[in-house]
Amino acid sequence: MTSHAAGEHRSVVIVGGGQAGLSVSAHLSKRGVDHVVFEKHRIGHAWRTQRWDAFCLVTPNWQCRLPDFPYQGDEPRGFMSRDEIVAYVEAFARHVGAPVREGVAVERIAPHARRGFEVATSEGVVTADAVVLAVSGYHKPKIPALAQTLDPAIVQIHSSEYSNPDQPPPGAVLVVGSGQSGCQIAEDLHLAGRKVHLAVGSAPRCPRVYRGRDAVEWLDELGQYDLPVERHPKKEGVRRQANHYLTGRDGGRDIDLRRFALEGMRLHGRLVGGEGGRIAFGPDLARNLDAADAVYNGICDLIDRHIAETGVSAPGGDRYAPVWRPAEGEGGGAIDLAQVGIASVVWATGFSADWSFVDLPFLDPEGYPAHRRGVTSVDGLYVVGLPWLHTWGSGRFVGVGADAAHLAEAIGDRLARNAPQPLAAAI
Incomplete structure (x- = not known):
């Protein structure tokens, strides 16, 4: 890979070569729009390096619908493993012929006096008429400050660094966080016979199968993955909501x-x-x-209403009834880690965004990109791949393609409006 030519200019620079950036690239190519994709690492890097060995999708394979490249394997109702996801994204990049430059980090994006944006990379400076930020919002592991005050003898691992049950040292493991990653890592350790403590937060849960079908099939049929933010009861607040926990492991099941x-x-x-x-x-x-x-039971109610209203044939279904309840006061208070045998902590506490490399006023007061379906408040700057960018499906394989198509259209229209007019047309 060679450095950029001095004075190189592109119509569009896409930052990030994951499924979101590649989807935008696919739609720009269809429109004949000149562009380049800068990927700091390798295609599929986050899937390859920030997921544990037993990781798999929680949504069925048939929901993998990247532009003109749906899942074509023989297990549409299965759940792709980590390595299969990497292979799928890499195959998509080859299929669309995305102009990806791997190993090129974007270090700064700033306005350019004459050519839109100046994009400083690890291999030189490029200018662009438009920039698409396709780097999600999961940039830096989020670990509570108290982690720095714990006994140095306690081994601490962020969920993005967790590999398998043999990684933590002998002894009990405390998993902090009960979102998708926390619950699945706790299960991974539990199934391996490790003693697990789990700090349970407010993340919701979802049935895997209800009334004869995977709940994702019912929710897709109900249009839940196409529900836009502005029509959701929580409006913008839904973007801060944790995902429901369940698993696709061993063919898929509830996490109870x-x-x-x-x-x-x-x-x-x-x-x-x-x-x-x-x-x-x-x-x-x-x-x-x-x-x-x-x-969980509310989702069952939603499915029941859908079945009743449409008259579709489906077997009966039962509500979840608790199989265990904590005693009064159980789960609260302080514990001595050594006394209960805890030798390590897995922080499944998520990530924080770091947009400091973008020297443009595009963030709202809370530090979130101010945008409308990916079109930011800065003319020519776009974001894609964020959870609930437009719909529940936006941050998933099922919905990112539609967002990418919308942005490609917006970018194409903007480039056409700003294109120099032929001399004859100007007279």
Whole structure:
């Protein structure tokens, strides 16, 4: 790979060579728009390096609908493993002939006096009429400040660095966070026979199968993945909502934390503090479990109404009934890590965004890109691949293609409006 030619200019620069950036590239190519994709690492980097060994999708393979490249394997109702996801994204890049420059980091994006934007990379400077930020919002592992105060003997691992149950040292493992990653990592450890403590937050849960079909099939049929942000009851607030936890492991199943508790996993409330060899949890374990189950049963209600209204034939279905309940006060208070045998902590506490490389006023007061379906408040700057960019499907394989098509159209229209007019037309 060679450095950029001095004075290189592109109509569009796409930052990020994941499924979002590649989808925009595919649609720009259809329109004949000149562009380049800069990928700091390799295509599929996050899938390849920030997922554990047993990771798989929680949505069925048939929902993988990248532009003109749907899943074509023989298990449409299966769930692709980590390596299969990487292969799918790499194959998509080859299929669309995306002009990707791997190993090129974008270090700064700033206005250019005459040519739109100046994009400084690890291999030189390029100017562009438009820039698409396709780098999601998961840039830096988010770890609570109290992590720095824990006993140095406690091994600490962020979920993006977790590999398998053999990675943590001997002893019990505390997993902090009950979103998709936290619950699946806790299950991974639990199934391997490790003693697990789980700090349970407010993430909701979803049934895997209900009334004869995967719940994702029902929700897709109901149009839930196409529901735009402005029509959601929570409006913009839904973008801060945790995803429902369930798993595609071993063909797919519910994740039932109460059943794990019956089997020996120790559940705690939300993490509220800690120092040295002690960690404290809030008194909200029962409330958090009940809230997750309420969402689970609410999804069942939604499916029931759909079946009743459409008259579709489906077997009956039962509501979830708790198989275990914490005793009064259980899950709260402080524990001594050494006393209960905890030797390591897995922080499944998510990520924070870092847009500091973009020297443009495109963020809202909370530091989130101000945009309308990916079109930001800065003319010529776009974002794609964010959760709930436009719909529930936006941050997933099922919906990113539609967002990419919308942006490609917006970019094409803008380039056409700003194109120099022929001399004859100007007279």
